Amino acid sequence: MITPSITYHEFQGGNDALRNPRSASERERTKRACILTLLTLLVPGGAQIAVGSRGLGRIALAVTVGCWFTALLGLAMYFTMRSVLLGALTQPFVMWAGSILLAGLAIGWFILWLDTLRLIRIGQLPKGFKPILAVVTVALMVLTSGGLAYAGHILNEGRQALAGIFSDGAAMAAEEGRYNFLLIGADAGEGRQGLRPDSIHVVSVNQSSAETIIFSIPRNFQNARFSEDSPMREVYPNGYNCGNECIINFLYTEVHNSYSHLYPEAEDPGVEAMMDAASGTLDLRMHGYVMVDMDGFAELIDAMGGITVESEGWVPYRGRHPETNQWGDRWFEPGTLELDGDDALSFARSRTFSHDYARIQRQQCVQQAMIGQFSPQTLLTRFTELMAAGENLVDTNLPQSQLGSLLDLAAKAQEHEPQRLTLGAPDFGRSGELFSTYPDFDQIHTRVDELIAREGQGDDDNGADDAAEEQPQPDPAPDAESDEAAEAPGTATEPPGPTPEHSDEAVAGDEPDAEPSAEPGEATQPDGSPLTELYLIDAQQRGEIGVLEEAASGNGDCSPAG
Structure with a gap:
C-alpha cells in the first residue's frame, strides 16, 4: 500500500x-x-x-x-x-x-x-x-x-x-485689524473704448471676528478723492473733479491711456488708481483687489452650480420668449429664483424701468448669495470647474502665500450677516439730491466709522438700516441720479453738457435709465388678476411704461436664499 x-x-x-x-x-x-x-x-x-x-x-x-x-x-x-x-x-x-x-x-x-x-x-x-x-x-x-x-x-x-x-508676493498685513479688498466687475463690451468697471464694491473684513462690511460705490460717482500717497493727486489734487468725464467709471481707462507712467511698477495701473480712489473716498487703506470680467462672473456661478435668491419685484432682462423662443424682452418673476451664470448676470445688471440703486442692491444680493452658498462641499465636488472659471479673473494681486488664511477668513465670514452701505440714495439722501455728484466726504467717513464701531452688536443688523431711517427715502420723482453725470454739473470746470460718448448710457453699455415709479405695491392687471410675464411682455410691446415701472419698482429688494 x-x-x-x-x-x-x-x-x-x-x-x-x-x-x-x-x-x-x-x-x-x-x-x-x-x-x-x-x-x-x-x-x-x-x-x-x-x-x-x-x-x-x-x-x-x-x-x-x-x-x-x-x-x-x-x-x-x-x-x-x-x-x-x-x-x-x-x-x-x-x-x-x-x-x-x-x-x-x-x-x-x-x-x-x-x-x-x-x-x-x-x-x-x-x-x-x-x-x-x-x-x-x-x-x-x-x-x-x-x-x-x-x-x-x-x-x-x-x-x-x-x-x-494669484500673485507670488508677500503676505499682506491688516490695517487697524481689518482687510479691505476692492471688488470690480468690469466689462469691455461692444461699443466701448477699453475696459470699464460697471460694479465697484469694497469688502472690509474684521481680521479677528470675520464680520464684513460691503461698501458700494455707484459707477457714476464724481469727485472721488485719492489717498494721500496716490500719484494721481498730482493730476487731481482736489479729487477726480473734471466734470462729466470724471465719473469713477472712467478712471480705469483714463489712467491706462494717459497716466500709466505714474504707476511704473504696477502690472495694472488702472486698477491701482481705482484702489487709490476707493481708499481716499472711504478713508480705508486697500489691501488688494479682484477684478472679474462679466463672462468670468457668469462662468464662476455656473461652476458653483448656480445661486438662489429671493426677489421682491419683477426684473426685466433680454432672453428668449417663453412661448415663441424668439429673442427679446423677458422678466424674472418675484419669489425664489434659481439662477445660472447668464441669468445671474442679467439679474444683477438690469436697470431698465428701475434705477442704479436698485441695481446696486441686486449686485450686493448676488455677491452675498455666492459667498453664502459657497462651501467646502462645493469646492470638493466642483474643483475643476471652479479652477477653470477662476482663470477668467481679469486680475488680482492677492498673494497665494496668504490664500489659506484668506479662505479661513471667508469661511468664518459666512457666519455673519454683512453690513452694507451705498454711497448714494437711499443711504445718503434722496436720489434727486445727487449725493453721488456732490458727495460729502465727512458724512461718508462718519458713516464708515459708525459701521466699523457697530461690529459685534448683532448679526441681524445690516448696518445701513438705522442710518437709512434717518435719511429721507427715495422719492417717486424721476431718478435724476442715475443720469446725473449727464444732467448735473459736477464742478465749476465741467463742460456745459455731456457729449454722447460720455453719457451714462455709453458708460453702462445697456439701456438708458427709466424714471423709477412710486414705492412698490401690489401691481395687478386691469382686471385685477396677478401680473404675469406674458402680460408684461405684451405691455412692453404696447409701450405702457407706467405699468412696467410699477412692476419693477420693488426689484431692488433682494436677499440670498438657501
Missing part, C-alpha cells in the same frame, strides 16, 4: 481554507475570495499579511496606517488650526508633492489588487463566480487606484490654476 507523503506546512494548514484553499469547498473558496477582496479595499496590505507576500503586506500596511494618521491629523487641524492647514495645502510645493504622493499611492494600490488576484487563485473558484469577481475587482480598481490618480491630476491642475490666478 502506498501512503502519500504530507509536508509539515500542509499538516499545519490543511484545514485552514484561508491559507490553503486547495482542500476547501467551493463555498469556502468563494468566501475566502470575498474576504481578501474586502481586506485590500478597506485595509490595503491586509490580504498580503493574512495569506502571503508578507513583506509587501507590511510595507502596504505601514503606508495605510500613515495615510489614516495623516487624514485624522488633517481633520483635527481643520477644527483647531484651519488657517494653518489651508495655508499649507494651498502652497505650490505642497500641492505638487501631494499630486506626486497621490499618483504613487494609486500605483501601489493597483499593485496590491493584482497581487490579491494572484492570492485568490481565481482559477480554483466556481465558474459562475469568476466573472462576478473579475467585474467587482476591476470596478474597485477604478474606484480606488483610479480615484487616487484622478485626485492627483486635479490637485496638479489646481496648483497650475492658482499660480495663474
